Amino acid sequence: MKKIIVTSICIVFVLAACVQSNxxxxxxxxxAISEVSAxxxxxxxxxxxxxxxxxxxQDAIVLPQNASSVVGNDALKSLYSNSFKTFTFQVNETLDEIVAFGDYGYTLGTWVGSMNPVDGxxxxxxxxxxxxxxxxxxxGSWLVYRNIYNSNELSLVQKSPELLE
Structure with missing residues (x-):
């Protein structure tokens, strides 16, 4: 009887894993996630x-490099409004991974380009x-819920540590 119970429990776990993997x-x-990213x-x-x-x-959080987390729509509006007013952008994105699981998904990739000051x-x-x-x-649509990014390049201080002296 004990074997039957253990076997039954194992079958339930295997079936649950199969359902989740679907x-x-x-x-x-x-x-859809790829299209939002594009x-x-x-x-x-x-x-x-x-x-x-x-x-x-609406509840997005962004974790920018060398800065505090930006939490919530109002804070994000302020941050990005200033960015769009101050710069134009040339952006090329490469997505190395796109994964969806249930009601969440993620992308992993790079953004390469330039920020071009509007003042010339x-x-x-x-x-x-x-x-x-x-x-x-x-x-049923997808929106960015969390975002973290940082540079692949060394910072000026990392390139020139004597600046800290």
């Missing part, structure tokens, strides 16, 4: 602040790696 990397979800890159490249903000979940100053190149976590919305 929710991972659903082709339609991966495509729309974000287009919004940055086109200087379209509104189109970018529409791709962020010198372009500022960037080469960043990023992880974005997406959340399925009640209407």
């Amino acid at each position: 929710n991972t990397n659903n082709e339609a979800d991966v495509k 729309a974000i890159v287009k919004a940055w490249s086109d200087g379209n602040y509104e189109a970018f903000m529409e791709r962020l979940d 100053g010198e372009p500022i190149p960037f080469n960043n790696k990023a992880v974005a976590i997406y959340k399925r919305q009640p209407d």
Whole structure:
């Protein structure tokens, strides 16, 4: 009897794992996340602040390099409004991974390009790696829920430690 119970429990766990695996990397979800990511890159490249903000979940959190976390829609609006007012952007994205699982998904990739001051100053190149976590919305669409990024390049201080002396 004990063997039957243990075997039954094992079968339940195996079946549960199979059901959960069916929710991972659903082709339609991966495509939808990829399309949102591409729309974000287009919004940055086109200087379209509104189109970018529409791709962020109401409770989004961004973890920028060398800065405090930016939490919530109001704080994100302030941060990104200033960015779009101050710079134009040239962005090329490479996605190395897109994974969807249930109501969440993520992308792993790079953003390479430049921030170009609207006042005509010198372009500022960037080469960043990023992880974005997406959340399925009640209407079935996907929005960025969490984002973290940092540079693949050494900072000026890392290149020239004598600056700290």
